[in-house]
Amino acid sequence: xxxxxxxxxxxxxxxxxxxxxxxxxxxxxxxxxxxxxxxxxxxxxxxxxxxxxxxxxxxxxxxxxxxxxxxxxxxxxxxxxxxxxxxxxxxxxxxxxxxxxxxxxxxxxxxxxxxxxxxxxxxxxxxxxxxxxxxxxxxxxxxxxxxxxxxxxxxxxxxxxxxxxxxxxxxxxxxxxxxxxxxxxxxxxxxxxxxxxxxxxxxxxxxxxxxxxxxxxxxxxxxxxxxxxxxxxxxxxxxxxxxxxxxxxxxxxxxxxxxxxxxxxxxxxxxxxxxxxxxxxxxxxxxxxxxxxxxxxxxxxxxxxxxxxxxxxxxxxxxxxxxxxxxxxxxxxxxxxxxxxxxxxxxxxxxxxxxxxxxxxxxxxxxxxxxxxxxxxxxxxxxxxxxxxxxxxxxxx
Numbered sequence: 582x583x584x585x586x587x588x589x590x591x592x593x594x595x596x597x598x599x600x601x602x603x604x605x606x607x608x609x610x611x612x613x614x615x616x617x618x619x620x621x622x623x624x625x626x627x628x629x630x631x632x633x634x635x636x637x638x639x640x641x642x643x644x645x646x647x648x649x650x651x652x653x654x655x656x657x658x659x660x661x662x663x664x665x666x667x668x669x670x671x672x673x674x675x676x677x678x679x680x681x682x683x684x685x686x687x688x689x690x691x692x693x694x695x696x697x698x699x700x701x702x703x704x705x706x707x708x709x710x711x712x713x714x715x716x717x718x719x720x721x722x723x724x725x726x727x728x729x730x731x732x733x734x735x736x737x738x739x740x741x742x743x744x745x746x747x748x749x750x751x752x753x754x755x756x757x758x759x760x761x762x763x764x765x766x767x768x769x770x771x772x773x774x775x776x777x778x779x780x781x782x783x784x785x786x787x788x789x790x791x792x793x794x795x796x797x798x799x800x801x802x803x804x805x806x807x808x809x810x811x812x813x814x815x816x817x818x819x820x821x822x823x824x825x826x827x828x829x830x831x832x833x834x835x836x837x838x839x840x841x842x843x844x845x846x847x848x849x850x851x852x853x854x855x856x857x858x859x860x861x862x863x864x865x866x867x868x869x870x871x872x873x874x875x876x877x878x879x880x881x882x883x884x885x886x887x888x889x890x891x892x893x894x895x896x897x898x899x900x901x902x903x904x905x906x907x908x909x910x911x912x913x914x915x916x917x918x919x920x921x922x923x924x925x926x927x928x929x930x931x932x933x934x935x936x937x938x939x940x941x942x943x944x945x946x947x948x949x950x951x952x953x954x955x956x957x958x959x960x961x962x963x964x965x966x967x968x969x970x971x972x973x974x975x976x977x978x
Contacts, residue, residue, distance in 0.1 A: 582615040582972070584608060585671070585678040585712070587638075587703055588685065589696070591623030591630070593839035596771065596886030598630070599867035600682030603770040604717065605631060607964055612972055620671065620678075620703065636671055638699055639664050661698070668703050673710030677971060678703070682746065682770040684720035684885070684906070686733045686754070689800055693728035704736035715742040715971055718770045718963070720885075720906055722753030725800075730757060742970055744963060746770075747909045767963045768913075768956040771889045777872045779894075788939070790825050791874050791891065793835035793882030794818055796844045797903060797923055810924060815844065819851040820928045821881070825935075826858055833873050834861040837884035879938055881931070883923055885910070892953055897938050897945035901926050913955075915948025 590601045601619070608615060617634065619627045624635030672678065688697055707714045716737065724730040737743065737759055744765040745751045755761045797814050798807030822832055834845050845861050852859065864870050870890045874880060880891035881899040888907055891898040892914050899919045900907040908920040919934060921927075938945060968974040 582612055582677065583618070583675045584612075584615050585618045585620050585675045585707075586633075587620045587678055587680050588683050590619060590621040591626030591635075592621075593865075595837055595864065595866050595870060596884065596889075597683045599771040599774060599886060600718075600769070601627075602631065602867075603773045604679060604681035605633065606773070607967070611964070611968060611974070618671075618675065638703070661694075661702075665702050665706065668706035669710055672703070672706040672712050675707070675710070675712045677713045677715065678707045679971075680714075680716045680719060682718045682720075684904075685716070686719060686721035686724065686737065686750075687904070688724050688726055688729040688733075689904075691729065693726050693732060697724070697726075697729035697732040701732035701736045704739045708739040713742075713971065714740045715967075716740050716744070717742070717967070718744050718746045718767050718960075719750065720746050720769075721750035722757075723904070724757070734759060742967075747906055747913075749905050749909050765963070765966070767959040769886075769889055769910075770960070771867055771886060772893060772953065772956040773960045774867055774871075774893070776893055777868070777875050780876050787829055787831055788879070789831045789833060789877045790935075791833050791835050791877035791880040791882070791896070792818070792822055792825075793837065793880065793884055793887035793891075794841060794844045794848055795837065795883040795923075796840045797883060799924075800903060811844075814923060815847055815851070817926065817928050819848050821931055822848065822859070823852055824928070824932055826852070832859045833877055834859060835870055835873055835880070835882060835887050835890075836864055837870070837887050839865070841884075879935070879942065881935070892949055895946050895950045895953070897942060897949060899931065899934060899938065914952030915945065 586601060586604060588601060589597050608617060619633045619635040620638055621627050621635060622638050624637050627633055627635040691697060704714055724733055734757055737754065744767050746769040748766050751761055751764060751766045798811040799805045825832055836842065836845060849861060864873060867886060867890055870887060871894055874890050874894045874896060877896060880896045882888050882891060883901045885906055888898055888900050888910055898916060900911050901921050901923045902908060903923045911917055911920050
């Protein structure tokens with residue numbers, strides 16, 4: 582069997598790569614003889630990191646002056662046509678293309694002819710080439726631009742299997758006219774990743790807080806002052822970190838992508854004198870994020886997959902989300918009172934909530950672990966479904 586894995590992998594987003602890793606683990610233990618191919622923006626990175634044959638999502642830019650001029654005059658149509666036929670040549674050699682997890686169906690910081698069109702192009706190539714197409718535990722919405730919505734709706738309609746990582750995604754797809762009667766809701770694939778061993782119970786260090794920072798500058802690229810949004814966010818995060826340090830706690834900064842390193846550096850510069858009590862290590866995968874998280878007691882995070890890492894390890898978590906997906910995660914793990922929006926959160930409210938969380942820590946840990954157990958049972962159920970519907974194997978158990 583020839584299986585393609587499509588997504589924004591190898592680009593420095595640890596959450597996306599974690600979804601790929603989880604699906605790879607399932608396929609390698611379920612169909613070990615299958616030929617696997619990753620279709621992604623950085624095939625060189627994926628080959629090196631996962632030992633997986635990979636091809637680029639888009640072809641190289643035209644080399645000749647004439648082709649470059651044609652692209653400029655015809656609004657890049659020659660290149661787009663060339664990219665489609667390149668995708669078709671790959672897709673027609675595959676039996677199945679899986680889109681594993683990630684927030685694939687939203688237009689966060691994307692123009693219609695960016696990622697939305699790329700998804701449409703590859704799904705159309707799969708459909709015309711005779712390959713089955715599966716969206717597995719994906720995130721969906723919001724999609725704010727009408728043309729982006731057309732591309733993504735059309736892509737979703739070509740799939741033979743769709744499941745979502747939360748009910749919000751399911752309801753969003755239903756609201757834009759997708760027939761979701763046979764679609765399923767499970768959870769994010771990253772909940773299937775192995776969790777590192779806990780630190781020693783006899784550790785006498787002070788309370789340690791994981792603080793996930795993000796280079797956040799707003800949802801859309803145009804029409805807003807992204808720098809002002811980022812500076813406001815960073816100022817409030819720095820204020821909260823300084824307060825934690827003043828309470829005698831230690832802080833570990835968490836990231837979710839290579840772009841977040843700048844936010845870490847900027848925050849460290851603001852807190853300055855207390856920097857020696859902040860741990861800010863490099864992390865390029867969800868495993869490395871979780872290795873940081875297991876050395877903390879409580880977590881405050883912005884990125885979706887930072888929140889998942891915290892919950893996976895049983896940590897009570899406060900979320901500063903830029904979309905409702907964070908809120909649903911916390912609602913399903915007993916933390917509904919601890920959801921905030923990244924652009925409107927109040928640091929004084931955070932401080933009060935954090936103190937409350939400290940007092941209720943053991944109770945909240947039990948709630949989190951109970952919710953995560955349900956998530957993992959859902960993933961096991963989905964794996965049986967994938968074996969039967971996509972891989973032609975009998976259900977287990």
